[in-house]
Amino acid sequence: MKWKLLAACIVALTLLLPLSRSQAQEKLRFSYSSTNVVNAPWWMAKDKGFFKKHGMDPELLFIGSTTVSVQSLIAGDVQFGNATGGGIASANAGGGNLVLVSCFINTLPYQLVVSPSIKTAADLKGKAVGVSRFGSASDTAARFLVKSLGLTPGKDVPILQVGGGIERVSALRTGKIAALSASPGVMALAEGVEYRILADTGNVSEKLLFPYICGATTKSFLASNRDLIKRATMAMIEGTHYFKQNKAETKKIVAKYSRQNNEKYLEEGWDVTARLLERVPYVTMEGAESQVKEVLANRPGVPLKTQDIVDNGLVAEIEKSGFIDTVYRGK
Incomplete structure (x- = not known):
């Protein structure tokens, strides 16, 4: 058996x-x-x-x-x-x-990174913000942060499709854009690029x-x-x-x-x-x-x-x- x-x-x-x-x-x-x-x-x-x-x-x-x-x-x-x-x-x-x-x-853990000369929302008006693609997370974050400053994306602040984080940092360096939406760690790669943080999704009154x-x-x-x-x-x-x-x-x-x-x-x-x-x-x-x-x-x-x-x-x-x-x- x-x-x-x-x-x-x-x-x-x-x-x-x-x-x-x-x-x-x-x-x-x-x-x-x-x-x-x-x-x-x-x-x-x-x-x-x-x-x-x-x-x-x-x-x-x-x-x-x-x-x-x-x-x-x-x-x-x-x-x-x-x-x-x-x-x-x-x-x-x-x-x-x-x-x-x-x-x-x-x-969206993003920051609105700007050229050193931009110190206020008024300074940003009329200047371009770089994102990867329209409809992307970087685009959504950029528009949210621009709105948090009392500005209208696309009207007060042009939004440009530039590419990934490294491409956006490069565009900031050359002056093609005056600001960009940056995800965690990206600006650590921006050696030699001067910048300021104008807004941060973690610090706005309305949680994103x-x-x-x-x-x-x-x-x-x-x-x-x-x-x-x-x-x-x-x-x-x-x-x-x-x-x-x-x-x-x-x-x-x-x-x-x-x-x-x-x-x-x-x-x-x-x-x-x-x-x-x-x-x-x-x-x-x-x-x-x-x-x-x-x-x-x-x-x-x-x-x-x-x-x-x-x-x-x-x-x-x-x-x-x-x-x-x-x-x-x-x-």
Whole structure:
């Protein structure tokens, strides 16, 4: 009897092992839209093996803006990617079928950096502010900060598409722009560039709630691959925890993806990002609602609601299961 039972167990294991290997090799194409340290949850999950731990063979792609990243999701070039609430709202208002399922940073940690000669809001009037692309996080932050100074973006202050953080710093250096919106650590790379901080999203009276570093996919892919996206989210939760708990190793990984070894940049970026990363990555509904309203202001009559761009169900399931508590207890 014992031998028969043992033989049956061996057969069962033989049948299960190929399934496990197949699951471990399940391919998924991810994208992130900036080389700034705030994208660390993706990098940590990839380089520290959390995606593989949760049964995925990940391909991580850099797509240089939220706008293009959203287009890649719609086209099916990637299955899961970083996107902002504004990017998803704009896409869905135009007929897209996208949804945010998690958000690891729910605000925009940006500063309005200006030339030294600009000391007041009045000094900024009529001078150009550089952003990466219209509709991007840097664009949203720039417009928010300009408004916080009592000025009207586009009317009082021209907004120019310049490129990434390094390109914007270069444009400030040459005088092409008089100001730029800068994310964590960027100005640490501005050696020899004189500047002032005129406004900061962390210091304005109205807190900027904004789904910023979020996990997005199409509603159709989520419907047919819900468990896969859930496991990807779990991997990123573990990546976030690793980032917060392992500063030295994290900075090495950030240096790899950002292609920056500037210690000041790595230190400042880590400090800001570690404070902002969510333990439980729900998408802020208030922030998503504000982005939907902003999109609808330019497209009146479009039947778009906040719940059309957010599904917090996966994170709720993960939290209820006790997984996040277990990760943060280190068990």
